Amino acid sequence: MKRHVTAAGLLFACFWLTACIQSAYGQPVASFFYDARGNVTRQARDTNRDGKMDRWIYYDAQGQVERVEADLNADEKADLFVYYENGLPKRQESSSRHDGRIDEWLFFDDNGDVVRKGQDPGGIGKPTLWLSYQNGRPLRSEESAEDGRLFRVVHYREGKVSRIDEDTDRDGRIDSRSYFENGTLVRKELDRKNSGRIDLWGYYKDGNLVRQEEDLRGDGKVSRVIYFQGEAVVRREEDTAGRGRMDLIEIFEQGKLKKRLRDAAGKGSWDTAYYYENGELRREERDTDGDGFFDLRIHYENDRIVRQEADTNGDRKADVWVRYENGERVEQLEDQSFSGKVTARYRFAAGKVVAQEKVADTPPPWAAAEFDSTGSSEAATGA
Numbered sequence: 001m002k003r004h005v006t007a008a009g010l011l012f013a014c015f016w017l018t019a020c021i022q023s024a025y026g027q028p029v030a031s032f033f034y035d036a037r038g039n040v041t042r043q044a045r046d047t048n049r050d051g052k053m054d055r056w057i058y059y060d061a062q063g064q065v066e067r068v069e070a071d072l073n074a075d076e077k078a079d080l081f082v083y084y085e086n087g088l089p090k091r092q093e094s095s096s097r098h099d100g101r102i103d104e105w106l107f108f109d110d111n112g113d114v115v116r117k118g119q120d121p122g123g124i125g126k127p128t129l130w131l132s133y134q135n136g137r138p139l140r141s142e143e144s145a146e147d148g149r150l151f152r153v154v155h156y157r158e159g160k161v162s163r164i165d166e167d168t169d170r171d172g173r174i175d176s177r178s179y180f181e182n183g184t185l186v187r188k189e190l191d192r193k194n195s196g197r198i199d200l201w202g203y204y205k206d207g208n209l210v211r212q213e214e215d216l217r218g219d220g221k222v223s224r225v226i227y228f229q230g231e232a233v234v235r236r237e238e239d240t241a242g243r244g245r246m247d248l249i250e251i252f253e254q255g256k257l258k259k260r261l262r263d264a265a266g267k268g269s270w271d272t273a274y275y276y277e278n279g280e281l282r283r284e285e286r287d288t289d290g291d292g293f294f295d296l297r298i299h300y301e302n303d304r305i306v307r308q309e310a311d312t313n314g315d316r317k318a319d320v321w322v323r324y325e326n327g328e329r330v331e332q333l334e335d336q337s338f339s340g341k342v343t344a345r346y347r348f349a350a351g352k353v354v355a356q357e358k359v360a361d362t363p364p365p366w367a368a369a370e371f372d373s374t375g376s377s378e379a380a381t382g383a
Helices: 007-018 377-381
Strands: 020-022 028-034 040-045 055-059 065-070 080-085 088-094 104-108 114-119 129-134 137-144 150-157 160-166 176-181 184-190 200-205 208-214 224-229 232-238 248-253 256-262 272-277 280-286 296-301 304-310 320-325 328-334 342-349 352-362
Touching: none
Parallel strands: none
Antiparallel strands: 020 028, 028 040, 040 055, 055 065, 065 080, 080 088, 088 104, 104 114, 114 129, 129 137, 137 150, 150 160, 160 176, 176 184, 184 200, 200 208, 208 224, 224 232, 232 248, 248 256, 256 272, 272 280, 280 296, 296 304, 304 320, 320 328, 328 342, 342 352
C-alpha cells in the first residue's frame, strides 16, 4: 500500500522543521509556537544552554511582544515577568526570593526608563516601598506599614537625598524632618511632643551634629542651645526663666562641666559664675549688688565651702576673708579700713559669733585675686 502525503501533512512537517533551533551539541535552544494562520504566538529559549528553557516570549495578534517571562535561578519556574504595550515594556514584576511571590514592580515610560518602582521588603504580598524616578534619577520614595499607613518619605534633588520626612512613632503624623545638601545631612527637625509643632532642631556639618536647639515650653521659641564637638557637648545655653534670652551658660571640657554662668537676677548680665575641675565645683563668684563686678568669691572642696572672700567697698579688692571647717563658718577676718590689712577678727560656733577682736594691721590670711567684671571675656567665654 502506498502512503499518500497530503498538503496539510507537508505543511505540518515544515512547521516542526523550522520551529526548533538547535545548538551545536544537538540541544534545542529555541522553540517557536504558531497559531492556525502561521503566526508566532510564543517562543521559548534556553539562554544559558543548560538544556532547559528559561525564557518565554508571548506575542499579540499583531505579532508584537506582549509578555516576557524568565527563570532566573534555573528551577524551571518563571520569576520575572515583563508586560508590553504596543511593543514597548510598561511593567515588570519579579520575585527576588524565587519563591513564586512577586516582591518587586517596575513601571516604564515610552523611552523604556523606569518611572516608578515598588518593593515588598517584608514579604507581605504587596508593595510597601514605592520609588518614583525622573530622567532616570530617583525623585521620591514612600514607605508604609502593612496597614498602608505612610511613615517615611524621601525626597531627592538631582538624584541625591534632599529631605526625609518620618513618622517615628507610627501614629499617622510626620514628626521628623531631615534636610540634606549634596546628599549630606545639614539639619534635622523633630516634634517630640506630637503637638504638630517642631521643638527640636539639629544642625550638622560634614554629617556630624554641631548644634542643637530646643523649645522646652512649646511656645515655638528656642529656649536651649547645645553645641557639640565630635560627640561631646562643649557648651550649653538655656533660657531658664522664659524671658526670651539665655540666662544660663555651661562650658564643658572633655565631656565634663568646666564653667557655669547665670543671670539669676534677669538683668541681662552674668551675676554668678561657677568654676569646676574634673566636674567638681571649685569656685563660685557673685555680683551681689548688680554693679557689673563680682564682689563675692567662694571656694569649695569635696562639695563643701572651705573659704570665701568679699569686696564690700567696690574697689575690686578683697576686704573680708572667711574660713570654714566641715562646711561651717569658724572665722571671719575683715579689713575695715580698706588698707589691705586685716583689722578685725570674728570667731563662730554653730553659726553664731562667739568672739571678736581688733587686729593691728595683720596681713591677709591668703592671697586673693582682684574681682573681675561680670562681662569680662573670661566670664563670658569660659577662658
